[in-house]
Amino acid sequence: MRNTVTKIGLFILSGIVISACNSVKRVPDSKKLLTKNEIYVNEKRDKSEALTNLLYQKPNGKLLGYPLRLNMYNLANLKHDSTYQAKFTGNPNKYRRMSKILSAKQVNRLGQSFWYAGIHNFLRDTGEPPVIIDTTSTQKSANRLTAWHVNNGYFNAKTRFEVDSVKAKKAKIRYLVETGKAFFLDTVRTTIQTPALDSMYKARASASFLKPGKQYRTADFDAERGRITTHFRNNGAYHFQQNYINFDVDTLNGGQRANVNLKINDYTYREGDSTHTEHFRIFKISEVNIFTDYDPKLGKAEATQDTTKTVYRNFNLISRNKLKYRPRAITDAVFINKDNLFADFRTTLTTRYLSNLRIFNYPTIQYEIDKRDPLSKSLIANVYLTPRDKYSFGYSLDFTHSNIQDFGISGTTSFTIRNIFNGAETFDIAARGNIGSSRDLANPDDTFFNVIEYGIDMKINFPRIFMFFNTEKIIPKSMIPSTTISMGFAKQQNIGLDKENFTGAMTYTWTPKRNHSARFDLFNIQYVKNLNTANYFNVYESSYRTLSALADVYNADDSYFIPGTSNPRQLIIDSGTNAFINDAVGANPTLPMDAGDRRTVNSINERRRRLSENNLIFASSFTFSRTTKADINDEGFYAFKTKVESAGNFLSLLSSVSNEPKNQNNRNTIFELEYSQYIKGELEYIKHWDLRRKKVLALRSFVGIAIPYGNADNIPFSRSYFAGGSNDNRAWQSYSLGPGRLPAFNDFNEANLKIAASAEFRFNVFGKLNGALFADAGNIWNVLDNIEDERAVFTGLKSLEDTALGTGFGLRYDFNFFVVRLDFGFKTYNPAEEEGKKWFRNYNFGHSVVNIGINYPF
Template sequence: MSKLPQQLNKAFFAVAALFLVSCSNTKFVPQGDYLYTGASVKIMDDSLSKTQRNTLKKELEETLTPKPNATFLGLRPKLYIYNITSEPKKEKGFKYWLKYKVGEKPVYLSDVDIPFNLDLIENTGENRGYFNISASFDTLPKNKKVKIDYNVSPRTQYVINQVTFPVDSSVLAKEINKITNKTLLKANAPFNLDVIKKERERIDVTLKENGFYYFDPNNLIIQVDSTEIKHKVNLNVKAKENTPELARHQFTIDKVYIFSDYNLRNSRRSRSLIRSGNDTILWKDNVYIIDPKEKFRPQIYDRALYFKSGDLYNRTNHNLTLSRLVNLGTFKFVKNQFVLTDSTANKFDVYYFLTPHDFKSLRLETLGKSNSASYVGGEVNLNWRHRNFLKGAELFSATLYTAIDFQIGGSKDANNIYRVGSKVSLTWPRIIAPFRFHSSSAFVPKTKVELGYEYQKRTQLYTLHNFNASFGYLWKENALKEHDLKILEVTYVTPETISDKYKADMNDPNNKSAEAQRRVVEKQLIFGPVYSYVYTNTMLPKKHTFYYKGLLDLSANLTGLISGANAENGKEKTILGVPYSQYLKTEHDFRYYLKLDDKSELATRFIGGVAYPYGNSIHMPFSKQFFVGGSNSIRAFRARTLGPGSYDPRAEENISYFYDQAGDIKLEANIEYRRKLVSFLNLGLFVDAGNVWLFNKEENRPGGVISKDFLSEIAVGAGIGFRFDFSILILRTDLAIPLRIPYYEKGERWSFNEIDFSSKQWRKDNLMLNIAIGYPF
């Protein structure tokens, strides 16, 4: 029998089994009851437009309770698991987890409160202007299952005729009348209770911006009169008669008190210090600092305090001040209090109670990792931090780290990689520059200096020293937009030793990667500005969310121009005897996430990058080139072994170790379907595609240069993965196979005909297992 009929038979039996599972749920239904399969709303009114009917139908159906048991392909497997699992004796263990976490309790007709749903329908309709709405229901039982149909007659929807606002001479009425042009209540718009609530909130927000600290949206009432004109309402916006007197007045700031070392455990003593005036220092402009131990310089509040004595209270400055104090990173608790000092003058004092973090911390981190190039390894980091290094909320951090990557199996000899390094940085909570930088963001702009060194040894090959330093600024416009500008970033790489084996390979005329290998161990000097921009709203509870990161990296552009560097014509310039790199590099990472439902989403990513060497450089420095393949890239190919272009890495079989393949141009696209299976286990189905290319032709790597046929050189891989979500970390396992191999002959690059899971050799060469922490994007 051929394979196809066998597969069809298996599929048929699988479908039949699922059908039987679905049917078998009804045998658990108690006598006299029915399995509730859901409800629908039918709008019984042809006078409404199609849009009105659909909108009302959708809204009413969303209000109905309870929701029926979840289905998958029309079946209810979670309900079946609940039904077939016997009642556990304890509220823990595998059986309890299976029944109550994986399974789902049945929803019967007896669980449905139909009168309650009818009231919900009528109340929701009235809130949307259907004041004469009525509803009835029909139950449709069949084979121990039941569906409920609700028949709704909404009749005519009422619209707004006119809106009036307070006309008295009070300060409150005058402020409300200043903003009537922005009202959400429009003539001829349908009556909508939600819009009325939003109008109250809009007025409240505006009043809070204009000194009405004690005002509340509940102090407003919007009266509805439907008697004057048929099917129309008049709305009258006014303050309630019982609105407190304080809520009717604007307030200004008198004094500002900052307790810099407030202790929650000794709050009574802390407040007594304020009241007594001991250790209270008048800093400036009615701002008082209480810091008995002089832990902080008062200047840190310059860019954090938005309230000044005499200012009219407004909610924006209230929130900005709290946010900036929190974002200094030095205080773990920040709270404030407004205390009325003179009700006749409408003034109050502001108190800020700041509880600092422990300034010093020492943390040891360990990390295990694996990649598709048959390497596993680990890393140990020792981090020391000081959150108030110069008494101005500066963050100083120092890190010592060591790491090892060693090979287990694979077709190449093991060449372990050892790394030892250190990094120190100092971050000021302000912009240090000869110009004034103004930001009204809730986030404090920062200046950062960083120094680092790494010693890298690749056994039997070479050892390198890597020095780097940078100076720049970080600032956020808001929670969604972030900028990182390094005014100057310097990298210096120099080899210490190069093994005879590596020298022989990089000087071998038959080695197609010899030139690229020589560039790995050449001295490199890179310096210039680097700018990156990030926009993301992925933290928001939206159906469509985005992430974008753009990078611009420049090296020695002005230096090369001024010195007249031209490496192609033999005019290569040096600094301290080292040729410096001159290039322009840009990279763009765009991600789009579509939430399909509460348990699944579609994640996509596109990365495009170009690195162009010119002037003093013929080739890009190896560390600045692009790479693809591996656990966070094209997962069906080993890390850094794909490309460039249609170059065939099998040509390097005479080399006994993996060599990183790099390019000057990068294109990559990924799409991944993610679904939550159970509480801690998620499924991923993915397809990855992309490659890298060179700008300049290299004789030793034929097919590597970019050409008009670059799309035909795109590699494609696909696979399945599981994500184990343990809250503190996500462990990811992805199993992928190549579907399109760019170094095959044209017309033969799709490799579907080669797929053979029964072949041990095919599995060894093509099944790529990636183990990683976190999602790939």
């Protein structure tokens, strides 16, 4: 099978190379292949995307300057059916012989096989037909260029084009634009027939996009229409629409000046066969009805019959049966209030908040004129809510592979209760489990499924800030606040040191502005209990090999080693490793050793102590993020995120008040548990530039530091930083880079300072296949903790010389709802190498790191 695929690939590649010499293979004799577009504006070349995107015809796409898709298309046999039939035209005996062996039906079906049809259909569909110059399309492009310049103030612009033959059957098109002089706005006046709208406009006239002296641009007129419409409709003008705004532009005075008259006519509507015109009315809300159990399958008349009405703070809550919610839980989500002016933004905000509750389907909000008002200036707001099922059940099953287990099966079941306390709360409980197979030393059993992990998580969400004082003035309900209380438990067996993990958190979230988000963890508790610390050296094999090698070099006692091992001998886990460490760095070391090797043993022992001890973390944190990304297709945006976290202060206070005794490490404890204490800060900035034509330049920068103090001289492993992996420096595997210029000394290298930056140029290859060129820089270091090795410690700007650089390329396939990513990373600058060998050492595919990921890294 592998040979067949290889042959097919070589056949296609050879065909593409050969066809490259004949890119005009499918261009008729009287036609020309478009090779290039050139745009000259007032005799100067203009390569801007704004103009090139206006052209109807563009040359065939190229990959690194090579027309790959065109040559693939030229390689395809577009008449493969005829070719197959012609095979038997001159040799009918061959057809009869094959029909006796396969049957006539099967012989005919061979014409649709991969060799005769499939490969050519693939080349045709994946390839790109030649772009042949079409005069009609070229004239349309010229007209577009003229219109674009007219819309930007060059009213006398003209465009012509020239077709310039460059080779046989090949030509380029040159567009020549003469703009003339630009027109500028002179006077801007208004004629608004409705006095109320006229006053409203003048109150915000300074925000207008149309100002005397600005160059005429149609886009400014469109923006002004949008601004005026939004302003009016947010201040009671219920019937107002953009089409009521017109502009009279007078350019007859000469001197390239344009006088603008902004005209807004009165409201026009039909009543029967008659048309009426009147001033726009400014509407107020006279009544707000909230239908809490609306059934969209019924007509509105039927769905609102036989209902019960509950009046709460000027809101009418209407239900078909007994009201299932505490009134405030619903009314807090509605920003349309009685006696307020009609406003579109209140409708939008109400829709967002109600959707965020997760107990209703997408709401419907409608307005009707209140017939009880003799002036017809009142609106009734009707909010229709369709409840989601109170109870829902979900499950998932996945097959996994990781560096911990060769094969695994994981499953999750979840149960959700909505409106559990009648206050629009949501309660979720989920159980998860995993069984897997591992050949790791930590799991020596012969059973296939020897890895087990299971856990349970519970979470309850309140659609408000749950605090002992009123937070409305600090975080108003328009910020859509919520409170989440969660707790969980997980246990591992035959995974690392076998852990029990207890978690609990109380989290507040809100959105200060659109595309802004804030999160405050009042407390986030994690207790990690290691159940199998004797298994440490089975898990951290690099440390074990280093320790065994040193024990062999210094001729440690023979009883420390596994009988029969050599080159080097291997220490017995756990008795041999403990005995050698005690001889080397114990209270009374008995083994004479080089100072550097003694530091190595001490470092291994200190790391083992830190990674095998139980951790109690009681932290509080605040996270703020902002993005300008409008939607999933927006490729020109930035995102900023910052986080501050503090741990251990509350427990330190409790420990001092309760006079808890210190443990054997001379550390304070709470409930006889040593707790972590640190301060941590992070900054992340992401910027994307949309270069058009499916080209994007993406940058990411990150700085994070965690400083231990008080009851700790290091950071817990779960709160430290690592480098490498598919979303970090892709030339190194996860945890294999750093700290500093240290080589990959441990299996899981981590530190408490991280600086990273990445750049990625993304482009389309063809169809849904995309490519990328990337560069990742960064590293981790130790700072202000108990690590003393100067190679790992950040001492200042000079330490930035230890920044690693990885470069590479990748392929991505877009499945619409997610992207599968394959990246090849190469170590361009490796700070762990010797001087003179840091740059481009082992820069080849044999030493590259292959990363498979889902979605983009940033």
